[in-house]
Amino acid sequence: MERTQKYIYGNTVRTAIPKELPVRRSLVGEEPEHRIREEREALRRELHRLHFFHLMLMLAGITICCVVLIGYLSLRMQMNSSVRQISQLKSRLNTLKQENDEAYNQVTTKIDLEEIKRIAIQIWDALCIRWAGHSVFGCGRQ
DSSP: OOOOOOOOOOSSSSSSSOHHHHOOOOOOOOOHHHHHHHHHHHHHHHHHHHHHHHHHHHHHHHHHHHHHHHHHHHHHHHHHHHHHHHHHHHHHHHHHHHHHHHHHHHHHHHOOOOHHHHHHHHHHHHHHHHHHOOOOEEEEEE
């Protein structure tokens, strides 16, 4: 047995040995090239339609999310403004209560019931004396 190939030392090929390139042969029953192009175009259109559908689905989802987010934020802002308004009204109510209590205390401390009774009796007596001949006020004198 005789060797026909030489052994090449090392791990790289020094020169590539050209081999014959296979000639492409058309198979019997192979479809014409224009039909293959048409099928590729149909697949491309189908993929394009699917991509368009997915794009529209994503846009609808994003739109719904944005609408919900905007609604949530507007409700949150309304709630915050209501809370602020309630706190302002509470503070105003407390201020008015304090002013009312102070005014009430001033009025009650300044009123001397004995003095009021004395003045009322004096006025009553004066009216009775003036209208002595008439029993308009129910005075004891007539």
